[in-house]
Amino acid sequence: MLRREGCLKAMPAFLFAVACGCAFNNGLPGDLVTLLGDSGIGIHVLEEHAPFDSRAGFVRIAHDEALEARIVAAFDLLVIDLQDPVSFDLAGRVGGTPSALWGITGDSPKLLLEDGGRFLHLYLMVTDDGRAFIFAEYAYG
Numbered sequence: 001m002l003r004r005e006g007c008l009k010a011m012p013a014f015l016f017a018v019a020c021g022c023a024f025n026n027g028l029p030g031d032l033v034t035l036l037g038d039s040g041i042g043i044h045v046l047e048e049h050a051p052f053d054s055r056a057g058f059v060r061i062a063h064d065e066a067l068e069a070r071i072v073a074a075f076d077l078l079v080i081d082l083q084d085p086v087s088f089d090l091a092g093r094v095g096g097t098p099s100a101l102w103g104i105t106g107d108s109p110k111l112l113l114e115d116g117g118r119f120l121h122l123y124l125m126v127t128d129d130g131r132a133f134i135f136a137e138y139a140y141g
Helices: 006-021 028-038 065-074 085-094
Strands: 045-049 056-061 098-105 118-125 132-139
Touching: 006 132, 028 045, 028 056, 028 085, 056 065, 056 085, 065 098, 065 118, 085 098
Parallel strands: none
Antiparallel strands: 045 056, 056 132, 098 118, 118 132
């Protein structure tokens, strides 16, 4: 049982984190930026969703066909049929209708992270309203 004194002691750290803009997420957005950066692709994250209690998440980036083509080429992403169940799953996470979807899953060395971890998959999705998202999920272990 957490006593009132314990809550009061924890409050300054929490307030500091909020005040300095520290994000409470699972680290995935930063790992995506680093992974793409290591491939020579810089992205500007417009929005992120990576709950602290999850292995998955996404970032929203500016819709730019040239940038998307570079991501597809750098990670050997394959076109995914828009009727594939993964398309519906990803669209449900962000709201919208996919107009294009690419992805890679499995043991690709392109999904290895600097710290020795890896992603299970990497998806790039563009929606019909002009938004672009990169989805990933950490592998177990």
